[in-house]
Amino acid sequence: MKVYELLAQAFVAEGTSDVFGMMGDANMHWMNALARRGVRLYEVRHEGSGLGMADGWARTAGRPGVVTTTSGPGVAQLATSMIVASRARTPLVAFCGETAWGDQGAVQYLDQRRFAAAIECGFVHVSRADLAEEAVQRAFYLSRTESRPIMLSAPIDVQKQECEDGDQYVPSTDLIPRGRSLPDPAAIEAACDIIRASKRVVIIAGRGARRAEAGEQILRLQGRTGALLATTLQAKNWLCGSTDYHVGIAGLYGDKTAMELLQEADCVIAVGASLNHYTIEHGYLFPDARYIQIDTAPHIVMGNGAVADSYIRADAVTALTELTRALESRSVALEGFHTTEVLHRLTAPLATPAEFHGEPGLLDPREVIHVLDEEIPGEIGLVLGSGHQTDFGTMLFQRSREVLSNYGMFGAIGQAPLLTIGSIVANGNRPAFVVEGDASFLMHLPEFETACRYDIPILIVVMNDEGLGAEYHKAGAAGLDPELAVIPTPELGPVAVALGGGGATVRTADQLRAALAEYVRAPRPTVIDVRITRNIVSIPYRRLLHGEDV
Amino acid sequence: MISIKEEIAVPSPPAHVWEVISNPADVVSCISGAELGAAHDDGSFDGTLVVRFGAVRVRFAARVILELAADEREGRLSARGRDGRRATRFAADATFRVVPGDGPGRARVIVSGEITITGKLAALVESGAGTVITRMTTEFSDQLVQRCAGVDLHPARAVGGGGQWQCPG
Known part of the structure; x- marks a missing residue:
């Protein structure tokens, strides 16, 4: 058999079912071999977009996503999305073709190893036919164990060589021990001592707790310690329907009550x-807090430059179960934050309709989020985009649903719709919506056509302020001319229809409700261009740019 | 770096305004969240200040040096400090001068200075820090006017004397 077939066979053995990317001379044989083995191929309009989709796929599936490019220019297109995936610690394998081994005069030659290093990507080279399987195994092993993107770079001449049939491939998962790690009893003891000496405990649940499905154990510990439950941005709204003492996100996106209580x-x-x-x-x-941290990582330095007072290295479910049991055996039980007064403060609404101030033909972005949260059922997942507009959704979406945020992952705009497409594919084509800015959406507009081509039921809600919203507000605060950040856009509803999907441009809440109802009734690729005012500044921006205590 | 340039009109005679503004305890009582600590042999003293940046409260501790030229009714204040977590440092240098106002029995306080914040908080507060300091300056101006008019800003709290200043927080 050919090496490209052996490589494809190994990818299938690693569990590859969906591959995003763009075909070229140096990966077309491998893609054909994948297709013959039943792998679904998603041909995109830009390699970086394909990587964004593979990133979203991996973040949802919890296992390596796969993107593919041809040699040289195809690889170079990966840069921004690759760094995003790296910052998000996404397990991912990029199968990249390469010009013939050693031919540095080739038109598409690129030093792909150096390029990979520059874009924060691991690198594995397929340098010999007899090492091809080992290279695939290593790429997936590194991707899974280090939770990062790995470029598997395969010269086209090596791919086309003859090789022995592969029937002994050992998937990388076989090399990774399973089973839950048990907590150190001394660490549990130290944690008990800290809790016993405390009066006001806060539990912060992150993405790792959600993946470990430790919700039940968190709620039990919360009940015993009288704790407030907060989440990280990545676990937004998780368990918010299961406890009255949920304060939302810890950090800049927390509301004023949460900030004060925390x-x-x-x-x-x-x-x-x-x-x-x-x-x-x-x-x-x-x-004034002491820290207890439960995580599977060997060690963590927190965002304050310190380590936790008690670090419990263990699986979340096991550690929480053990910690709660230890507290019970010591009869440690706190009222903590679980008081009528705190409950009263937590039940105040974040933004009431009376506060909404749109303009004629332009909605208040807070009202848009309010309507979206009301009209879109909880089983439809949400992806939060970038720019100033994303602050509104990040703070104000209240309904319990799967939420994926790309905030803080390199700060690149334009990624969220790509992540959403990949996430939907990983979820078996279950509908999801993304709230994104106009500049972000337009950056990768052609990929809406990709979504239409594969009938991916994505709803893209464009919070359209006809400009670079973040820069508009930052320029104003810096004494610069905000109008330079204003960029008119055409009506995006008809654009979406022209690309083969559904679309509407809305300027009132009723128009928005009608457009949403149409999508919810029969989900299909849809763009709703929501015209919003630039007059409303988000709470994080009011804090950061104007120092307001809000 | 944040620049301060402020002219405060005070409806009190310059001599009285100078009396207030040259007394650290009186000045501190005009700053919400400020406390005076121990005085040192070299004339400097300790101080703390709780500042609200957005919704976050940060407590700074500083060594403050106050140099006064009574004849010119001019003072120079410098402070160097950091927050309790040692993640953020600040340096402040300011001069202030009391001059006659636009009528009898009125004064103006001319303040100029610079504040530099470095460290973690600098990134956190972005341009909001300048706004916070402008807001604090405005509050200080209002409080100074009241203090000079003889209003006891914090009647329930005692103000210490001698080498140890104890001022309201």
């Missing part, structure tokens, strides 16, 4: 949350 904490228990500087505001959000 600063009163004298103990923080992090579960599957790294407590980076976003979550704890460099430590300023918890000035």
Whole structure:
């Protein structure tokens, strides 16, 4: 058989079912071999977009996503999306073709190893036919164990060589031990001591806790310690329907009540949350707290530059079960934040309709989020985009649903619709919606056509302020001319229809409700261009740019 | 770096305004969230200040040096400090001068200075820090006017004397 077939066979053995990318001379044989083995191929309009989709696929599936490019220029297109995936710690394998081994005069030659290093990507080379399977296994092993993107670079001449049939391939999963790690009893003891000496405990649940399905154990610990439950941005709204003492996101996106209450904490228990500087505001959000951290990582330095007072390295479910059992056996039970007064403060609405201030033909972005949350059922997942507009959704969406946020992952605009497409594919074509800005959406507009071509039921809600919203507000605060950040856009509803999907441009809440109803009734690729006012500044921007205590 | 340039019109005679503004305890009582600590042999003293940046409260501790030229009714204040977590440092240098106002029995306080914030908080507050300081300056101006008019800003709290200043927080 040919090496490209052997490589395709190994990818299938690694569990590859969906591949995003663009075909070229140096990967077309491999893609054909994949197609013959039943792998679904998603031909995109830009290699970087394909990587964004593979990133979204992996974040949802919890296993390596796969993107493919041809040699040289195809690889070069990956740059921005690859760094995003790296910052998000996404397990991903990029199968990249390469010009013939050693032919540095080839038109499409690129030093792909150096390029991979520059874009924060691991690199594995298929340098010999007899090492091809080992290269695939290593790429997937590194991707899974280091939770990062790996470029598997395969020269086209090596791919076309003859090789022995592969029937002994050992998937990388066989090399990774399974089973839950048990917590160190001394660490549990130390954590008990900290909790016993505390009066106001906060539990912060992160993406790791959600993946470990540790919700039940978190709620039990919360009940025993009288804790407030907060989440990281990546676990937004998780468990919010299961406890009255849920304060939303810890960090800049927390509301004023949450910020005030969290600063009163004298103990923080992090579960599957790294407590980076976003979550704890460099430590300023918890000035008087001691930290207990439960995580599977060998060690973590938190966003305040310190390590936890008690670090429990273990699986979330096991550690929480053990910690709660230890507290029970010591009869440690706190009222903590679970008081009528705190409950009253937490039930106040974040933004009431009376506060909405649109303009003629332009909606208040807060009202848009309010309508979206009301009209879109909880089983339809949400992806949060970028720019100033994303602050409104990040703070104001209240309904419990799967939420994926790309905030803090390199700060690149334009990624969220791509992540959403990949996420939908990973979820078996289950509908999802993304709230994105106009500049972001237009950056990768052609991929809406990709979604239409594969009938991917994505709803893209474009919060259209006809400009670069973040720069508009930052320019104003810096004394620059905000009008330079204004960029008119055409009506995007008809554009979406022209590309083969559904579309509407809306200027009132009723028009928005009608457009949403149409999508919810029969989900299909849809763009709703929502015209919003630039007059409303988000709460994070009011804090950061104007120092407001809001 | 944040620049301060402020002219405060005070409806009190210059001599009285100078009396207030040259007394650290009186000045501190005009700053919400400020406290004076121990005085040192070299004339400097300790101080703390709780500042709200957005919804986050940060407590700074500083060594403050106050140099006064009574004849010119001019003072120079410098402070160097950091927050309790040692993640953020600040340096402040300011001069202030009391001059006659636009009528009898009125004064103007001319303040100019610079504040530099470095460290973690600098990234956190972005341009909001300048706004916060402008807001604090405005509050200080209002409080100074009241203090000079003889209003006891914090009647429930005692103000210490001698080498140890204890001022309201």
